[in-house]
Amino acid sequence: MGFFHFDGYHMEDEQGNRSGYGYEYLQHMLLYADWKYEYVGYDKSWSEMLGMLERGEIDILTSAQKTKDREKRFGFSKNSIGKSKTIVTVKSGNTRYMSGDWRKWSGIRVGMLKNNSRNESFAAFAREKDFLYVPVYFNDMQKMLRELQEGGSIDAVVTSNLRATSSEWVVAEFSPSPFYIITRKEDFALLHEIDDVLSKLQADDVTLEESLMDKFYTPKNGSELPFTVEERKYIENARRSGRRFKAMLNPEWEPFSYRDEQGRPAGAFVEIGKLIAARSGLEFEFITTANREEHLKKKESREADIILDLRCDYNMAEKRGYRLTNPYIHLNVTKLSLKNNHGDMKTVAALRFSNITEQFIKTYFHEKDIVFYDTQQECVDAVLAGRQDCLFLYAGGAQLVMNRDITNSLVANVIYG
Known part of the structure; x- marks a missing residue:
């Protein structure tokens, strides 16, 4: 099994404990296959892994995007095991290269991994946004990331969003595409077995990919969130003006939202609201009501800026004058x-x-x-x-x-x- 180091996807700590999106996906596959894995190549690059697969030094490699060259050289699983995007990141605090302000990107020095398919998608992106850039190539991901943080020879890096970011801002995301498991071209029996396993696994666990993305790629703090130029300006203006956004909660929905013994808002939704406020830099004022009836009336009156417990119903939200976020909790x-x-x-x-x-x-x-x-x-x-x-x-x-x-x-x- 090709197990290259890629933070968030393949990780191994000092005690040899493995984790990551790719690792856990492989573990779920074992529920449907009588396999035993040997993990190879943690110190190798992605391009080196492709060579090892071609030479028969490994049997399986995951996270491969389809390209014409790769499809000629390798066998691809019928089903993908996730979707990824090309991302451009800068060092946290670098406000020169912000999403949407493409004119200022002209001349940007971009760190890239050699022979990475993301380089082609970035080139297309630069043509679309009409800016020129200077590519700076690296053989090693960690060296490239250190150069971004400490060296000063590059302004940004182009990678996949399957990499967990740290002390970086994601300033652009584009070119979403599926990724697959690949084998040697001639390994028909192994590829057939992989296809069978994936079909069963994905039929039984339709939320696996989403849950793994949430587990390994949710930003740890607000400095890593990909706010656009306009969004960051909005947040800064709100902070300067001292604006407090009114967030309303149902007072009788324990354990999700209720009032504690001191009458203060409490519950899971309150904690989620506090995290949103902390990570966005906005300030929330939690509004409680006397009972469910008053809560419903205030929803209708549009008194609050934010409702943290609105059911996912676009018709209801539109009638009340609100926009829905993506769902953040699913309740049976x-x-x-x-x-x-x-x-x-x-x-x-x-x-x-x-x-x-x-x-x-x-x-x-x-x-x-x-x-x-x-x-x-x-x-x-x-x-x-x-x-x-x-x-x-x-x-x-x-x-x-x-x-x-x-x-x-x-x-x-x-x-x-």
Whole structure:
């Protein structure tokens, strides 16, 4: 197995512990194949790895993009194992070369790895944006990155976003493309086995690639986020003016958002909001409301700049005058009922002003079979007392209820994701 050093993709610490996107993908493949890996070439470059594969010194190499030359020389898996982009990074704090201000890029000295396909995509990018650059070639990634931080002979580096960045700003991302597993051209049996494994793995775990990208490539701090020139100006102006962005939360959605014993906003969504504020450089003011009903009314009034718990519904967001980010949490719906209730769930304890009530319960239960309550605890008490057969909560909230049920009378079943 070709295991070249590439921060974020292939890593090995001083104790020999391996990690990274590519490494973990290989481990997931072992669930479907009776293989044992031998890892070779941690001190080798990518171009050296290609030569080793061609000479038969390794059998498998991952993260290969398709080029005409490579397709002539190697066998490619039918399915890709992810998508990557070309990125351009500068040393953190270098504001001369910012995204969108391409005129200032003319004459930029760009560090590049020899024989890297990303060099071609950068050349096309430079032609598109109409600026000239000076290429400076390196054989070694680490040497190139040290030169960016300490040497001064280059202003930027061109690499793949499969590299975890450190003390750098990503000032451009482009040319997204899939990457594959490759073998020697004549290794038909091995390539067929790889294709079979990938088909099974990807059918069973459709979120694997996304979760690995989140795990190994999420920026650790705000200095690594790829803000554009306009975005950085916006952030700086907001900080200078002392603007505080109002962020609203549901006060009755424990453990995600609630008020602690001192009445302060608390919960997972609050912590996420604090991280967003810290890493962006913006300042948030968390707004709490007395109850769910007031929370819903304030959503409608557009009083807040940011709503941290809006369900991913473009129609709802548009009607309320908000734009949606990408989803940042996925919550299953869970049914809670008494363990000794083995019959049909005929009546349901429903929480007023809840997404689940509006989007799930009213779809599957007749109005006459729904009994509304103001708080989550009232719904739980109704089921424990046998007044209704069940209630529905999001995972997390349901787990909290189960943990607090000292009678051990409830059973939880995930309904859908």
